[in-house]
Amino acid sequence: MNAPFADANLLSGDGALGAAMAIGIAFGWSLERAGLGTAPKLAGQFALTDLTVFKVMFSAVVTAMLGAFWLARLGLLDIERVDVPETYVVPQLVGGLLFGAGFSLCGLCPGTSCVAAATGRGDGAMVVLGMFAGVLGAGLFLNRLPSWYESTARGSWTLPQLLHVPHGVVVGAVTALALAGFQGAQWIEKEWR
Amino acid sequence: MKRAPMAMAVRAPRPYADPYLAGVGLGAVLLAAFVVAGRGLGASGAFASIAAGAVAAISPATAVASPLFSRHLEVGGPWREWLVFEIAGVALGGFCSAWRAGRLSLRVERGPRITRALRLILAFAGGSIMGLGAVLARGCTSGLALTGGALLSVGSWVFMLAAFAGGYLVAPLLKTVWR
Numbered sequence: 001m002n003a004p005f006a007d008a009n010l011l012s013g014d015g016a017l018g019a020a021m022a023i024g025i026a027f028g029w030s031l032e033r034a035g036l037g038t039a040p041k042l043a044g045q046f047a048l049t050d051l052t053v054f055k056v057m058f059s060a061v062v063t064a065m066l067g068a069f070w071l072a073r074l075g076l077l078d079i080e081r082v083d084v085p086e087t088y089v090v091p092q093l094v095g096g097l098l099f100g101a102g103f104s105l106c107g108l109c110p111g112t113s114c115v116a117a118a119t120g121r122g123d124g125a126m127v128v129l130g131m132f133a134g135v136l137g138a139g140l141f142l143n144r145l146p147s148w149y150e151s152t153a154r155g156s157w158t159l160p161q162l163l164h165v166p167h168g169v170v171v172g173a174v175t176a177l178a179l180a181g182f183q184g185a186q187w188i189e190k191e192w193r
Numbered sequence: 194m195k196r197a198p199m200a201m202a203v204r205a206p207r208p209y210a211d212p213y214l215a216g217v218g219l220g221a222v223l224l225a226a227f228v229v230a231g232r233g234l235g236a237s238g239a240f241a242s243i244a245a246g247a248v249a250a251i252s253p254a255t256a257v258a259s260p261l262f263s264r265h266l267e268v269g270g271p272w273r274e275w276l277v278f279e280i281a282g283v284a285l286g287g288f289c290s291a292w293r294a295g296r297l298s299l300r301v302e303r304g305p306r307i308t309r310a311l312r313l314i315l316a317f318a319g320g321s322i323m324g325l326g327a328v329l330a331r332g333c334t335s336g337l338a339l340t341g342g343a344l345l346s347v348g349s350w351v352f353m354l355a356a357f358a359g360g361y362l363v364a365p366l367l368k369t370v371w372r
Binding site: 019025029030052055077083085086157158159160 | 209210213215216217219220221222223224225226227229230231232233234236237241243244245258261262276278280283285286288289290291294296300301302312319320321323324325326327330331332333334335337338340341342343345346348349350351352353354355358361362363364367372
């Protein structure tokens with residue numbers, strides 16, 4: 001077996017688009033099952049009354065991280081051919097701050113807003129429309145600051161490369177931090193109510 | 194005369210899944226995307242692709258000049274992009290899950306102290322700010338935080354920490370919105 005099966009650059013064939021939809025269905029199903037299609041629940045993350053967002057997000061990150069690490073170790077997945085999101089330090093720092101502020105205000109993120117809208121939530125539909133307006137406006141506005149947008153580019157830069165430690169050490173550390181975070185989340189939910 | 198309760202209101206929605214179990218399931222979906230497609234999940238990229246298609250239909254020169262839109266005009270074009278099909282699946286999967294669990298409901302979800310109209314305005318405003326942030330960062334909670342988080346991308350972890358920081362920075366101002 002030599003996964004990944006499709007080349008990331010050839011992802012517009014019919015088979016790949018069918019797989020995209022199937023993966024999307026499973027993704028949307030998981031989000032809805034977790035309760036992440038409802039804005040007040042997500043807003044609880046920022047009010048520290050309901051830490052479902054943190055719990056779901058980090059159990060997903062740890063599961064996929066461990067899965068990818070071990071499949072690569074066993075020679076079943078060529079990790080070099082999996083697309084690592086590229087790093088642009090300053091735009092991602094500024095973009096992240098704005099993103100979090102908007103998320104806290106509207107109570108949904110882009111993926112969960114689609115679930116909220118699809119399950120009948122009018123507020124979810126407004127977040128979808130707002131997202132579209134924001135992306136459209138930003139896309140037109142970017143023409144004016146291309147150099148800032150492309151600044152601090154580091155390519156496919158990973159934490160093991162940044163910290164100069166073996167991949168497995170970072171995987172272990174992230175797992176340990178997540179487990180500690182889950183304990184902390186349980187404690188906060190109990191104390192904060 | 195007393196009115197009989199409506200048949201639809203009788204069935205109570207099922208409780209949500211355990212968050213850790215749902216998270217492991219979501220992680221398995223993300224891992225499946227790595228194995229099958231050699232890439233992770235995404236959401237904001239689908240919005241960008243649809244916006245690119247719309248702009249290109251009206252003014253092709255404007256679309257090509259934008260560093261954001263031009264990227265989505267390559268390969269198969271904006272309407273045949275992987276993420277557009279994935280996000281259509283997200284809406285369908287979310288709908289089916291809510292339907293099976295009795296959670297489909299036409300309403301505006303909001304905090305107890307805010308009007309419907311203001312909630313809808315803030316939803317639009319928050320969505321716009323989030324859209325701008327996602328464009329600058331080149332991704333969102335799905336494409337950057339989940340995908341790059343699992344692949345240990347430095348930029349993804351920068352984005353994730355910044356997003357939580359941004360959320361908590363404005364949270365004290367939003368008490369009347371949510372509580």
